[in-house]
Amino acid sequence: MSPEPRRRILIIDDEVLLTRSFSRILERDYEVTALTSAEDALRQAVEGSTWDFILCDLQMPTMDGVEFFARLGEIEPDLCNRVTFVSGGAYTPRVQAFVLRTSRPVVDKPLSASDLRQLIERETHHRRTGSAVD
Numbered sequence: 001m002s003p004e005p006r007r008r009i010l011i012i013d014d015e016v017l018l019t020r021s022f023s024r025i026l027e028r029d030y031e032v033t034a035l036t037s038a039e040d041a042l043r044q045a046v047e048g049s050t051w052d053f054i055l056c057d058l059q060m061p062t063m064d065g066v067e068f069f070a071r072l073g074e075i076e077p078d079l080c081n082r083v084t085f086v087s088g089g090a091y092t093p094r095v096q097a098f099v100l101r102t103s104r105p106v107v108d109k110p111l112s113a114s115d116l117r118q119l120i121e122r123e124t125h126h127r128r129t130g131s132a133v134d
Contacts, residue, residue: 006031007124008050012041012068013057013086018109022055025113030120038068045075051082053120058087058095058106066098080104084123086111 011022011034019034026032033051035041038060058065065085073080085106091099099106107119 007052007120009033009120010041010051010054010056011035012038012055012060012065014060015057022116025116026120029117038063038065041068042071042075045072045079050076050079052124054079054083055116055119056083056085058085058099059090059092064092064095066095069098069102069104082123084119 009030023034056065
């Protein structure tokens with residue numbers, strides 16, 4: 001029996017230290033792509049990259065998580081079901097309205113290593129088994 005392939009994780013956050021930290025935390029168990037630009041993530045999606053879990057910051061300077069999510073939906077709608085948003089809590093009115101209407105999870109920073117791992121496991125397990133997320 002062949003081993004299960006490593007799940008692919010995408011982290012998008014303009015805070016370089018945070019993306020590096022999350023990468024170090026996760027790289028032993030997952031294939032991690034850490035980007036500081038939502039535009040770069042969209043380019044990779046257009047080129048055919050896919051991920052099992054996407055952690056995206058809501059507030060970024062050039063393209064925020066709301067715009068990323070909308071554009072990802074145009075490129076690869078199935079990937080939208082793999083997005084979890086993370087935020088430091090400071091919302092523009094536009095982002096706040098999005099948070100209230102989205103069905104995707106939104107978690108607060110700071111996010112501990114154990115919380116991040118549990119979040120990934122819960123979200124990817126749901127997709128693999130088709131079971132409801134608790």
